[in-house]
Amino acid sequence: MERIIGIYVGGFFNVWALIYTCSKILDKNINYKDKWFWILSIFLSLYIGICYNTINVFIRMSTSIFILILINMKLFKKTIVESSIASFLSNTLIFISEMLCVLFLTAVLGINLADINKKYFATFTTNLMISTIQCFLININHIKNIMNKIILNSSNYIKNNVLFIGLLSVITFIILVISLYFKTTNQWMVLFNLSLIIIYSILAIIIFQSKSENIALEQNYNLLMENLSEYEKLYARERMHSHENRNELMIIRGMVKDKIAIEYIDEILNFKINENNNWLDKLKTIPNGGLQGLLYCKFCIMENKKISVDFSLTNTSDIAELISMNNDLQAKICKIVAIFIDNSIEAVEKVKKPSIRVSINNCNNYFQIKIANNYKNKFEVDKIYEQGYSTKSNQRGHGLKIVKEIIDSDKRISNKIKISGCFFEQVIIIDKKTHQI
Amino acid sequence: MNFIVCEDNEHMRNKVKQIIDNMMMKNKLNYKTHLFADYNKSFYEIMNEELSNKVYILDIETPSASGIDVAREIRENDIDSIIIFLTSHNELGSELLHDEIMFLTFITKFNNMEKRLESALSKAIKMSGVRQAIRYENKGIIYTIPINDILYITTDQIDRKTLIVTAYNEFRIAKTLQEVSTMLNGNFVQTHRACFVNMNRVRNINKRKNTITFDDDITIDLLSDNFKRGLK
Numbered sequence: 316m317e318r319i320i321g322i323y324v325g326g327f328f329n330v331w332a333l334i335y336t337c338s339k340i341l342d343k344n345i346n347y348k349d350k351w352f353w354i355l356s357i358f359l360s361l362y363i364g365i366c367y368n369t370i371n372v373f374i375r376m377s378t379s380i381f382i383l384i385l386i387n388m389k390l391f392k393k394t395i396v397e398s399s400i401a402s403f404l405s406n407t408l409i410f411i412s413e414m415l416c417v418l419f420l421t422a423v424l425g426i427n428l429a430d431i432n433k434k435y436f437a438t439f440t441t442n443l444m445i446s447t448i449q450c451f452l453i454n455i456n457h458i459k460n461i462m463n464k465i466i467l468n469s470s471n472y473i474k475n476n477v478l479f480i481g482l483l484s485v486i487t488f489i490i491l492v493i494s495l496y497f498k499t500t501n502q503w504m505v506l507f508n509l510s511l512i513i514i515y516s517i518l519a520i521i522i523f524q525s526k527s528e529n530i531a532l533e534q535n536y537n538l539l540m541e542n543l544s545e546y547e548k549l550y551a552r553e554r555m556h557s558h559e560n561r562n563e564l565m566i567i568r569g570m571v572k573d574k575i576a577i578e579y580i581d582e583i584l585n586f587k588i589n590e591n592n593n594w595l596d597k598l599k600t601i602p603n604g605g606l607q608g609l610l611y612c613k614f615c616i617m618e619n620k621k622i623s624v625d626f627s628l629t630n631t632s633d634i635a636e637l638i639s640m641n642n643d644l645q646a647k648i649c650k651i652v653a654i655f656i657d658n659s660i661e662a663v664e665k666v667k668k669p670s671i672r673v674s675i676n677n678c679n680n681y682f683q684i685k686i687a688n689n690y691k692n693k694f695e696v697d698k699i700y701e702q703g704y705s706t707k708s709n710q711r712g713h714g715l716k717i718v719k720e721i722i723d724s725d726k727r728i729s730n731k732i733k734i735s736g737c738f739f740e741q742v743i744i745i746d747k748k749t750h751q752i
Numbered sequence: 753m754n755f756i757v758c759e760d761n762e763h764m765r766n767k768v769k770q771i772i773d774n775m776m777m778k779n780k781l782n783y784k785t786h787l788f789a790d791y792n793k794s795f796y797e798i799m800n801e802e803l804s805n806k807v808y809i810l811d812i813e814t815p816s817a818s819g820i821d822v823a824r825e826i827r828e829n830d831i832d833s834i835i836i837f838l839t840s841h842n843e844l845g846s847e848l849l850h851d852e853i854m855f856l857t858f859i860t861k862f863n864n865m866e867k868r869l870e871s872a873l874s875k876a877i878k879m880s881g882v883r884q885a886i887r888y889e890n891k892g893i894i895y896t897i898p899i900n901d902i903l904y905i906t907t908d909q910i911d912r913k914t915l916i917v918t919a920y921n922e923f924r925i926a927k928t929l930q931e932v933s934t935m936l937n938g939n940f941v942q943t944h945r946a947c948f949v950n951m952n953r954v955r956n957i958n959k960r961k962n963t964i965t966f967d968d969d970i971t972i973d974l975l976s977d978n979f980k981r982g983l984k
Contacts, residue, residue, distance in 0.1 A: 342912075343910050343911065343912070344909065344910055344912055346909055346910055390910075391910060392910065627820075676821055676824055677821060678821060678824070678825055683824075689920075690920065690921075691920070731892075731893075731894065732892070732893045732894070733893070733894045733895075733896065734893065734894070734895045734896065734897070734921075734923070735896045736896070736897060736898050736901050736918075736920075737901070737918075737920040737921070
């Protein structure tokens, strides 16, 4: 009976303290009316109790942490990354609580640790003390704020693979310390070292692969900008020639009396008229530099995909201000616009009536380029810049990562996200004063 | 009410003022008319001032700026004021995106302007003070949710936030349910301790099963005995 109370009931308090700590770290509440809380916490307590003297300490620790991660994902509806970090921090805190408890018992009360192990009722008391200390620690604002910040920045850790390397290093350290303490057999250490080598190799491959994908995407966009600039120049030249040819044909038509020749010339002229489509007329007021060509291409792609496109360009009399922007700034803006439009095109794929709006506005102190699209699937807007969070199938967040890098490196450009009803809107703001038009 | 008129033509400007005066004499509301010949510094000062029940009557074509761009700037910070455009053309074409600026109407200056402006002002008076959208900011993202898009509002027990549910997405706002309820209009009715429902979007209420079905086929069971007596 003492054993059951000491290990299982005491263990339950430890598990509750772990889940409570995780809830504080993740800024959530425990819903005690949720049956899953009781089922999972009792399960974990029983598991730890059964494994206490039967299973190897490494396996017990790692499986307990894994189960806690699953519990966090189920109860608090968090991602695997946030759940893992919370579980790890919670276990760190319980480790600190244990040390404080042992310190208190041995240094202050003068109790022998070996006696505690023999008497399960004392085990129950120490478990209770550890849980209490842990709950007290997590309610200290300073500690709670630090842990909340770690969770909030978790996406950055993923971005730089800091999370994996950090966790791996800590786990390695813990296992080495424990193997020394428990004098683990050689075959376990060989197995552990082999696993480490494999994990680090996979990590290195993932990091290099991710970096090369980023570089490739950036190069693609750079090439696109160069090609579009050349295309605009070529098109302007061709349009000029085409316009002159039309005029010449009209003159010839007036001179010729042969009916067949006149009909043939009419046929050619009609073909030329159809070639000058809507977008070319609307976009011609945008100066050359890539933006005109880029928008034309993208609008044609959207029309082919049967996406409804709304474009507005206001205050055209001041559009000349755009011309005086330097090439570097124009190139950056074009890159951002291209990425946002690509994302919008992908986002509206599953919408019944897909619609994308693009507007260029000239305001008092700034230019504004807005790209808005409607959407179908529910998504968490505040997570879109987190690497790993995506509503798309591949190239997860690389484009937005490039946008973030451009904006972070150039004070002239800033970005706002807006949700207006069923439209998701990316707003690019170009400060006029900073780039001194 | 505050009528803010920007029109560069003096004759037109006086005409609009007269129409406003004639309109407002018919009802007992206090009002003030602010007249501007251009989108100048004084105009922007009034625009940024916190005045009640603003109705903007904006000329689209002025020498210094476009009324449409000004309307966009108004909407950056003010989603409740009413905007009426005056234009010399019969149509605005694709330059104006209604949902983006949420304007009431546009009126051509030379085609039955008086009657159309009177009708627009009459509508504006009815609409003034009635919220059109909820706007809030969360983690740097600005949310503008049209009131009529909202199906219901409830609390997320785990997240400790209020959940605004529309047909196309769910939005979490870090305010209490009572705080959010003050941002709503009279179409919302409380059906449960933790739920306000937009009656304009309700298709069916089943008082026996305590369920509410909306016009897009979403059904919820947030109908309590305490609140269902008040429902029609």
